[in-house]
Amino acid sequence: MGEPKISVVIHTYNSERFLARVLNSVREFDEILICDMYSEDATLSIAQEFGARVVMHERLRFADPARNFAIQAATHDWVLVVDSDELITAPLREYLYQHLQKPDPEEGIRIPRHNYLMGRFMHGEYPDPILRFFRKDRTVWPPYVHRQPEVDGRVIALPPSRHDCAIVHLINPSVQSWVTKANVYTDLEIPKRADQSFPWWKMLFGPWYRFFKAYVLKGGFRDGRAGYVHARLAYIYKFLTIAKIWESRLSPEDMDPVLRDEK
Numbered sequence: 001m002g003e004p005k006i007s008v009v010i011h012t013y014n015s016e017r018f019l020a021r022v023l024n025s026v027r028e029f030d031e032i033l034i035c036d037m038y039s040e041d042a043t044l045s046i047a048q049e050f051g052a053r054v055v056m057h058e059r060l061r062f063a064d065p066a067r068n069f070a071i072q073a074a075t076h077d078w079v080l081v082v083d084s085d086e087l088i089t090a091p092l093r094e095y096l097y098q099h100l101q102k103p104d105p106e107e108g109i110r111i112p113r114h115n116y117l118m119g120r121f122m123h124g125e126y127p128d129p130i131l132r133f134f135r136k137d138r139t140v141w142p143p144y145v146h147r148q149p150e151v152d153g154r155v156i157a158l159p160p161s162r163h164d165c166a167i168v169h170l171i172n173p174s175v176q177s178w179v180t181k182a183n184v185y186t187d188l189e190i191p192k193r194a195d196q197s198f199p200w201w202k203m204l205f206g207p208w209y210r211f212f213k214a215y216v217l218k219g220g221f222r223d224g225r226a227g228y229v230h231a232r233l234a235y236i237y238k239f240l241t242i243a244k245i246w247e248s249r250l251s252p253e254d255m256d257p258v259l260r261d262e263k
Helices: 016-025 043-049 064-073 090-099 175-192 200-217 220-248 257-262
Strands: 006-012 031-036 053-056 078-083 108-111 130-135 155-157 167-169
Touching (some): 031 064, 200 220
Parallel strands (some): 006 078, 031 053, 108 155
Antiparallel strands (some): 108 130
């Protein structure tokens, strides 16, 4: 049967900023597959320079609905999904290939990720374990924002102590860009959480717990001002999500003060 091989799948849309660095970090895998949403910058020419195979998908607001399409287009049985602003380290590549040498390797691996804000590594967001490595024929990716793939099989976690194996998230967002993106993503949280209940206590305690977890439990206080800002942004994201869900469940009469008063 030969040695098991790995396909790297990367979604792109106007991703020229980091793409060359990303592709250079994965060049020693067996296949690089770009799933592009009709970029208008140099994305495709950069992909061509690195010999990546390209498939096209209609342009969407976010990548998740196209994940299954891209994953199934991969040539090999094992897939590593990488965003167009993420680097894969050499120790992580070695770890994944060693995993495939097991007599019966687990079907999925959660990988830690390094995130940054205001130029600082965010302890308050580590290890941020993401399920990005799996067997193609045992995996389905739900078409909702911030959802991880569903693997039919055993999933293990790469130890957070292996910082050398963590995915490096190159994006170092400004507060302004974070707020803009959060406004879009919290809109997309609404259909994903359609069946969930959000009573008052979740609004009162949910955002505060997000702050406490990021700033205290995970040690964001060690990151100075950036750590405090990050924890507050985590609070805001949760608050906006619940507020928008509450608003989405109001009737037209509830939204119209005249009609409401006539009840």
